Amino acid sequence: MLNNSKITPCLWFDDQAEAAAQFYTSIFRNSKIVHISRYGEAGQEIHGKPAGTVMTVSFELEGQSFTALNGGPTFKFNEAISFQVFCDTQEEVDDYWEKLSADGDETAQQCGWLKDQYGVSWQIIPHILIELLNHPDTATAQNVTTAMLQMKKIEIDELKRVAAR
Structure with a gap:
């Protein structure tokens, strides 16, 4: 499903993207999970994720689109955002x-x-x-x-x- 937002925040998680999206959509009333994409065989030497595991979760909170990415432990959140x-x-x-x-x-x-x-x-x-x-x-x-x-x-x-x- 195509996201029609001009700007969408992408949140980088180790492997908690789906759980986080479910958590956030349970809190905000006008919210939903829009789409879940999964890693395939392609690029496995780069991403290292087993085929079939969640890659991204597109979700909306009060009309704002977000993407949650299971990108591995490389990056952590901080207060700068x-x-x-x-x-x-x-x-x-x-x-x-x-x-x-x-x-x-x-x-x-x-x-x-x-x-x-x-x-x-x-x-x-x-x-x-x-x-x-x-x-x-x-x-x-x-x-x-x-x-x-x-x-x-x-x-x-x-x-x-x-x-x-």
């Missing part, structure tokens, strides 16, 4: 935070950032945080920034409390 999930409510923040951070790296949780069990970085961001960080009163924006820097998961009520000072 992350995916932002914008939320309207604390319940939504809490839900994404809990699900994406399950079995992830708890030392990487700060300022709304987390690392999931595959090492992929995510930012769980309530829309109000962006509004308050861009508040026309610079003192309010600075107070919100200070509060945010002390949080792991972003707490909307605390941001509102700090902004109201």
Whole structure:
């Protein structure tokens, strides 16, 4: 199946592409696995994967196309790339935070950032945080920034409390 997106992030996994795609599509409501391709005999001297094992998984999260590749252990994820999930409510923040951070790296949780069990970085961001960080009163924006820097998961009520000072 042809991907019609102009730009599609490709996530390089050792051999967890299918499990990761299933994990992500279980979290986001408007999501699906689109196609799974498998390694064949061709190029086995290069890729070293047994014929029939998963090569790529095409999937969508909230309308955004992704490709997950089982490319071997050569490359690892790092914080230089992350995916932002914008939320309207604390319940939504809490839900994404809990699900994406399950079995992830708890030392990487700060300022709304987390690392999931595959090492992929995510930012769980309530829309109000962006509004308050861009508040026309610079003192309010600075107070919100200070509060945010002390949080792991972003707490909307605390941001509102700090902004109201």
